[in-house]
Amino acid sequence: EVKKSLNFIEQIIEEDLKENYSREQLKFRFPPEPNGYLHIGHAKSICLNFGLGEKYGAPVNLRFDDTNPIKEEQEFVDSIKEDVLWLGFKWDKECYASDYFQQLYDWAVQMIRDGYAYVDSQPSAVMAEQKGTPTQPGVNSPFRSRTIEENLDLFEKMKNGETEEGVHVLRAKIDMASKNMLMRDPVMYRSLHKKHHRTGNNWMIYPLYDWAHGQSDFTEQVSHSLCTLEFVMHRELYNWFLKVIDTKDQLNPKQTEFARLNLSYTVMSKRKLAELVNKNIVSSWDDPRMPTISGLRRRGYTPASIRKFAETIGVAKRDNVIDVSLLEFCIREDLNKIAPRVMGVLDPVKLVITNYQEEKEEWLETENNPEDESAGTREIPFSKELYIEREDFKEEANRKFFRLSLGKEVRLKSAYIIKGEKVVKDENGEIIEIHCTYDSQSKSGSGTEESLRKVKGTLHWVSVKHAVEAEIRLYDRLFNVESPDTDKEKSYMEFINPDSLQIVRGYVEPGLKAAGVSEKFQFQRIGYFNVDKDTTEDKLVFNRTVALRDSWGK
Ligand code: ATP
Ligand code: MG
Ligand code: MG
Numbered sequence: 001e002v003k004k005s006l007n008f009i010e011q012i013i014e015e016d017l018k019e020n021y022s023r024e025q026l027k028f029r030f031p032p033e034p035n036g037y038l039h040i041g042h043a044k045s046i047c048l049n050f051g052l053g054e055k056y057g058a059p060v061n062l063r064f065d066d067t068n069p070i071k072e073e074q075e076f077v078d079s080i081k082e083d084v085l086w087l088g089f090k091w092d093k094e095c096y097a098s099d100y101f102q103q104l105y106d107w108a109v110q111m112i113r114d115g116y117a118y119v120d121s122q123p124s125a126v127m128a129e130q131k132g133t134p135t136q137p138g139v140n141s142p143f144r145s146r147t148i149e150e151n152l153d154l155f156e157k158m159k160n161g162e163t164e165e166g167v168h169v170l171r172a173k174i175d176m177a178s179k180n181m182l183m184r185d186p187v188m189y190r191s192l193h194k195k196h197h198r199t200g201n202n203w204m205i206y207p208l209y210d211w212a213h214g215q216s217d218f219t220e221q222v223s224h225s226l227c228t229l230e231f232v233m234h235r236e237l238y239n240w241f242l243k244v245i246d247t248k249d250q251l252n253p254k255q256t257e258f259a260r261l262n263l264s265y266t267v268m269s270k271r272k273l274a275e276l277v278n279k280n281i282v283s284s285w286d287d288p289r290m291p292t293i294s295g296l297r298r299r300g301y302t303p304a305s306i307r308k309f310a311e312t313i314g315v316a317k318r319d320n321v322i323d324v325s326l327l328e329f330c331i332r333e334d335l336n337k338i339a340p341r342v343m344g345v346l347d348p349v350k351l352v353i354t355n356y357q358e359e360k361e362e363w364l365e366t367e368n369n370p371e372d373e374s375a376g377t378r379e380i381p382f383s384k385e386l387y388i389e390r391e392d393f394k395e396e397a398n399r400k401f402f403r404l405s406l407g408k409e410v411r412l413k414s415a416y417i418i419k420g421e422k423v424v425k426d427e428n429g430e431i432i433e434i435h436c437t438y439d440s441q442s443k444s445g446s447g448t449e450e451s452l453r454k455v456k457g458t459l460h461w462v463s464v465k466h467a468v469e470a471e472i473r474l475y476d477r478l479f480n481v482e483s484p485d486t487d488k489e490k491s492y493m494e495f496i497n498p499d500s501l502q503i504v505r506g507y508v509e510p511g512l513k514a515a516g517v518s519e520k521f522q523f524q525r526i527g528y529f530n531v532d533k534d535t536t537e538d539k540l541v542f543n544r545t546v547a548l549r550d551s552w553g554k
Helices: 008-019 040-056 074-086 097-113 124-130 148-160 209-220 229-244 270-278 293-299 303-313 324-338 510-514
Strands: 028-030 060-064 094-096 117-120 169-172 187-191 205-207 224-228 254-258 261-263 320-322 348-353 361-367 377-383 385-389 409-412 417-425 431-439 468-475 501-508 520-523 527-531 540-547
Touching: 008 040, 008 224, 008 254, 028 040, 028 224, 040 060, 040 074, 040 224, 040 261, 040 293, 040 303, 060 074, 060 097, 060 209, 074 293, 094 097, 097 117, 097 148, 097 169, 097 205, 097 209, 117 148, 148 187, 148 205, 169 229, 187 209, 209 224, 209 229, 224 229, 229 254, 293 540, 303 324, 320 324, 324 520, 324 527, 324 540, 377 385, 377 510, 468 510
Parallel strands: 028 060, 060 094, 224 254, 261 320, 348 431, 468 540
Antiparallel strands: 117 169, 169 187, 187 205, 348 385, 361 377, 409 417, 417 431, 468 501, 520 527, 527 540
16 A cells, blocks of 8 residues: 655644644634635635545534625525535534624723724724835834723724724734734724624624634634635734633644645636626636536536545645646546446538438447446437538548548447448538448447448447437637736736637437436547536536547647
């Protein structure tokens, strides 16, 4: 057995187990803000935190970081829970930062009493001015020396909504000359006269991230609080807040940062994804072109493929961009194992077998999945008129064209060998029918000498009179460039690929009429497809998850 080397976070945990914590104390959390749908970057964080939980047998909380009533909604809470469960993880406790509002408030009051916090009443622009620069110390606010009584009184009024919105803030009293700008008396609370989706109008002040996050970790007794690299500078403040509140010998959580996932050809912040939805660039958060977990699910990704992707990229200490083709590789690999093979023609042209009996039909046996013997076989109908793919025929072709042309032979998958004879064109010169003859002794699997004859190409097909029409949605990358949101002059909105969705009307074999939403198939020679939720009794809709081969850039 090969022992996997530990990633740097596991190494930290192993060290901590030797010195600081017992195994029973290990606890993790995934802390989304319910202000949008989760994306593949969150999936990485979910796999990391819940993966550590599985590895160490430790609980993992799902904590909604719901401290901003302006952008948060129940719809997002519900979708987040659905996505985590779909990925195959179970949280220990479902927690809400808003459940800690009273505790946070009590701690803040204590900090005022202890001289660690004060109410500032200056306009935000003035406070920003006073912050100084990284090379220049800031200036103390004139309100920094407010009396404890005055601070307590104002803070309570703020909480009750008795002061005007936006006039006062509560700030931590730390050091206006700190080298770390975040330590220059950061704001802990702002007054906001807004209704919260869970606490209603109980609170007219709301805590800011730095104040709420570490204290929530502490309240839940999380041992390792993992976050992305942009929080490195916040760690000093995280620890300072834990130091000034009375932690009564309880465990102090430890913040550790890892590189966020960036994926090529897409954007990944909820704000930007929300803009794509609101400006109707995509149809919804779960549009199959979106890098959201719900979009990937609808596109046809499986939980296993996303977990495999997260495992493959691992955790890094430096930011980087992962090529989306790695994600596509992971789903191709999974679907290759599990997706039944079927026949579907996306750009049909009619093929007539002139020497095949008019009314005859045959049901031919074909394998469901050559990668999985247990998947068995099924029967598909064959008749005189078939659809084949338009690009699988050329009137005249060179020796490298292993498909059908006049005078040449190919095999029809699981059926017979045919030979191109003639074409019928409309008045514009477009081919409307291809006429061919078949070798009646060449049936696949019949064991005859003719059936064993080697021909260069094999085509997929669907019998015209049995075919089921389907709407097939073909997706391409949503953006034309690798890093749409790193250009200094142009917004990512300027790099939208106008051809990211193509809808075609194709034909599939009749068995697919019964396919249910989210069923996955390989259309032979084309790619992997997922039954879309827009499917109804009279209309089948498929999403192409990914093509069979990576054809990009070729
Ligand atoms: P966004 O900017 O996309 O809205 P966020 O970090 O504000 O992301 P949160 O809901 O606050 O979103 O994040 C929940 C957790 O997911 C956090 O621990 C965060 O670090 C992690 N996370 C978010 N985006 C990524 C990413 N691209 N890669 C890895 N982890 C991420
Ligand atoms: Mg956020
Ligand atoms: Mg963010």
